[in-house]
Amino acid sequence: MDLAEMIKILDRQLTTEGRTIHVDKAKEHMRIEQRTSGQGVSLSLSELLRRYHEDGEEALNQTILAIDRGLHAMASAPHLKGKESKIFPVIRSASFPDHTSDGRRLITSAHTAETKIFYALDLGDACRLIDDQFLDQEGLDEQSLIELASFNLSALPIKIKKDVVKNNTFYFIHTNDGFDASRILNRKLVSDMQAKAHGDLTVAIPHQDVLIFGDVVNPEGYDILAQMTMKFYTSGTIRITMLPFIIEKGKLEPIFIMANKRPMPGKSKR
Incomplete structure (x- = not known):
């Protein structure tokens, strides 16, 4: 598979009503967005193609599934009330953006020089990272969010x-x-x-x-x-x-x- 073939597959699998797909062939970059909100996912095409050649079709399928679930989560309008037990901390790299594409600040805590802690609402197939506007809208303060997430994490089963x-x-x-x-x-x-x-x-x-x-x-x-x-x-x-x-x-x-x-x-x- 070459880059052009992979772009066709991604376009076919990820194009739905309400989404737009932008491809920058020079930079080998793809952006999939929700039309109404402008929220979306950016993807390095060259990196995905490398993973496809190393790990096979499963790597491509997993990426498509993760993007699709993430976009569905962005399009939904979840609430924290009644779902307090579904709030968890999530580890991301230190370079992970701490603001959404439309400027909302994501709730974070310090961890290490290489990693940061974000907070997410578990929606089953995907997670929604919690931002300051969402938190205000739901009437919850940052400290309560952090304490809830820590408590919920401690209750998760651990299989080693x-x-x-x-x-x-x-x-x-x-x-x-x-x-x-x-x-x-x-x-x-x-x-x-x-x-x-x-x-x-x-x-x-x-x-x-x-x-x-x-x-x-x-x-x-x-x-x-x-x-x-x-x-x-x-x-x-x-x-x-x-x-x-x-x-x-x-x-x-x-x-x-x-x-x-x-x-x-x-x-x-x-």
Whole structure:
């Protein structure tokens, strides 16, 4: 498949009444918008084509589905009242826009230099990020929103898969509910992982649908962590960061996997 063929597929699958699609072939960029509100989704065509050639048709289908669900969520008029239990924090990259295309400020909290916390209403097939106007309209203040989101997150089920590679133990949370990455904000989960770690406790947040803890006990473990994080990052629909972190005293510090497979900063406990 070439770029022109992919544009035709996207246009056919995403064109509906009430939407407009703009293609900038020179920049290999597509913008799909709701006509009435101007809200929409921007897409790098060259990046999607690369993922198609690496991961096959499934990568293209997943992207189309995610865009379609997101646009339907934008077109709906949800309310927070009666849906308080559906409010959650979501992790995004630090470069993720903190304003909507029409200038509304999205509610955010600080997290790390690489990541930010946003707040979303879970609509089932999609999430709506909560902005200041929506919050005022619903009569809820920011602090109450943050507290509700934190409480709801702590109630989400946690299913962990474990894998041991060269004596390093990796734990995967991958439920695909849209809040896997957000579970790094669950303090009890982090505390429990620290209690069982024998080496450095690391964590990777490559995209929104996976969270990886690593109990790294030898230099090879850092090389495995770096490769694993990159692989998940390149396969994610909503990417967050390819940089893993070390957890010390409950805080996340970025680590850089050097050529000698030693992290900087961070030190082994063994």
